[in-house]
Amino acid sequence: MRIGILPFACVTLLAAACGRSPAPDGEQQEGTTTPAPGAGEADTAKAQGEPLTAGDVDFPVIPPIMVPSLVGSGPAQKQLESSMQALIDPVAGISVRPANCATDGGLVNESGYTNVDAQGNLARVGAEGVFDVAADGSGLAVTGEEVVKVAADGSGSVVNSVGAFQVKADGSGSYVGELGFIDLDGEGGGHWVGDFGNIENHGDGSGRWVGEHGSIEIRADGSGTWIGGPEGIVENRGDGTGTVGAIRREVRMAPLPPLPPAGRFPLLDKFKPSGAPCGFVITLNDKVLFDFDKSDIRPDAGKVLDTLATALQKVPAKAMEIRGHTDAKGSDDYNQDLSERRAQSVVAALRERGAAQDAGARGYGESQPVAPNEVNGKDNPGGRQLNRRVEIFVRT
Numbered sequence: 001m002r003i004g005i006l007p008f009a010c011v012t013l014l015a016a017a018c019g020r021s022p023a024p025d026g027e028q029q030e031g032t033t034t035p036a037p038g039a040g041e042a043d044t045a046k047a048q049g050e051p052l053t054a055g056d057v058d059f060p061v062i063p064p065i066m067v068p069s070l071v072g073s074g075p076a077q078k079q080l081e082s083s084m085q086a087l088i089d090p091v092a093g094i095s096v097r098p099a100n101c102a103t104d105g106g107l108v109n110e111s112g113y114t115n116v117d118a119q120g121n122l123a124r125v126g127a128e129g130v131f132d133v134a135a136d137g138s139g140l141a142v143t144g145e146e147v148v149k150v151a152a153d154g155s156g157s158v159v160n161s162v163g164a165f166q167v168k169a170d171g172s173g174s175y176v177g178e179l180g181f182i183d184l185d186g187e188g189g190g191h192w193v194g195d196f197g198n199i200e201n202h203g204d205g206s207g208r209w210v211g212e213h214g215s216i217e218i219r220a221d222g223s224g225t226w227i228g229g230p231e232g233i234v235e236n237r238g239d240g241t242g243t244v245g246a247i248r249r250e251v252r253m254a255p256l257p258p259l260p261p262a263g264r265f266p267l268l269d270k271f272k273p274s275g276a277p278c279g280f281v282i283t284l285n286d287k288v289l290f291d292f293d294k295s296d297i298r299p300d301a302g303k304v305l306d307t308l309a310t311a312l313q314k315v316p317a318k319a320m321e322i323r324g325h326t327d328a329k330g331s332d333d334y335n336q337d338l339s340e341r342r343a344q345s346v347v348a349a350l351r352e353r354g355a356a357q358d359a360g361a362r363g364y365g366e367s368q369p370v371a372p373n374e375v376n377g378k379d380n381p382g383g384r385q386l387n388r389r390v391e392i393f394v395r396t
Contacts, residue, residue: 059226059234060213065182065190065201065262137270154267171264188261205258222255282308284346286388295341297349305346309353312394319395320359322347327384328366328373339363346390359392 122139124131129143138152146160153169163177172186180194189203197211206220214228223238236242242253289301297305312320324339324346340363350356366373371383 059218059224059236059256060209060216060229062201062207062209062216062218062259063192063196063199064260065184065192065199066179131271133271139271141271148268150268150270152270154270156268158268165265167265167268169267171266173265175265184262184265186264190262201259201262203261207259218256218259220258222258224256280394282392282394284308284390284392285385286342286390287385289346289390290342293338295338295345297345301349305349306353308392309350309355312350312355312392315394317394320356321393321395322350322356322359322361323391323393324361324363325368325370325387325389325391326366327387328369329384332365336363336365339365342390346392356392 119135121135122131122133124133129141131139131141133139133141134152136152138150140150141148146158148156148158150156151169155167155169157167158165163175163179165173165175167173168186170186172184174184175182180192182190182192184190185203187203188201190201192199197209199207199209199211201207202220204220206218208215208217210216214226216224216226218224219238221238222236224236226234226236231244232246233248234242234244235248236253236256238255240252240254242251243249244251284304288304289297291298322343324341324343326335326339328335330338340361343361343363347356347359347361350359366387369383369387370389371386372380373384373387374380375383
């Protein structure tokens with residue numbers, strides 16, 4: 001991709017010195033002064049009071065410094081989203097969290113590794129790339145197409161097929177790529193070096209361009225200089241006058257318009273973690289489904305199961321497993337049997353509602369607690385309550 005330079009007005013120089021008949025030798029013409037020795041042609045014209053001629057001198061237009069298209073975290077975010085299925089909305093008595101299958105709290109399976117900690121920070125390694133995303137949306141993504149690093153304030157860096165970007169929160173930054181080198185100060189100034197030459201924008205209406213038309217400089221007061229055009233040197237004083245030619249010829253010349261300020265780099269889009277790419281776990285508190293020490297579904301649990309079944313029918317899943325868990329009260333064998341019966345009851349209830357047709361049921365007894373059953377040797381009722389649960393693991 002190349003940037004087209006705006007066409008430039010050709011230079012039309014209509015200035016011409018108005019000649020005067022020379023005065024007789026030794027005689028000073030009325031209304032004139034004697035020029036100083038060594039005075040140039042333009043100075044002579046001014047000294048003699050010659051009228052300035054019209055000078056329609058069109059300086060080449062200094063191209064504005066463009067802001068390259070900055071994609072930001074967009075493609076990386078899409079990669080992240082494509083590898084992560086949205087979690088179903090929690091309903092009363094049900095909580096949803098990213099799936100954890102490994103002892104370290106992460107999930108390991110054929111689609112990669114994912115871990116979301118209690119603070120919402122996500123680590124993801126899979127076929128789509130490597131993602132390390134904080135709960136505030138900042139983070140790092142490395143995919144096959146780009147590397148994106150985003151801070152919480154929207155600053156960061158992007159390296160992709162367009163080039164390499166460095167962006168600061170105030171809109172300043174730099175770019176290096178196919179378009180050349182671009183540097184913006186976020187306050188209207190900038191610098192662009194490319195195939196067309198070197199452009200400087202000072203942000204105050206002044207600037208300079210060195211390129212195919214020579215060297216063009218515009219000052220904030222409307223004055224400017226052009227070196228390298230058809231006339232060699234053109235000087236605009238910014239007061240309605242100027243000179244053209246190496247041997248300066250005075251002409252009338254309109255002040256130069258100020259250079260528009262350069263733009264700013266847009267802030268980067270932050271990441272939006274939406275769930276776990278390899279699956280999720282739905283946890284049902286045992287009080288929602290069962291009476292104490294029972295495996296029959298409570299009659300008033302029907303509404304919760306209706307909502308859950310409807311949600312599960314909308315979620316594409318590779319596999320689904322219903323897992324029963326208990327606390328540590330009672331014997332291991334008893335708890336194992338109770339957890340299996342409760343898992344089977346939930347499978348049957350969901351199938352009656354048109355969901356979980358291919359789901360399996362498995363009991364884990366007291367082997368996978370999510371909270372301590374005892375604290376300092378004393379019973380922990382709150383922890384035991386968390387451990388008495390049924391989980392639905394949905395592999396997506």
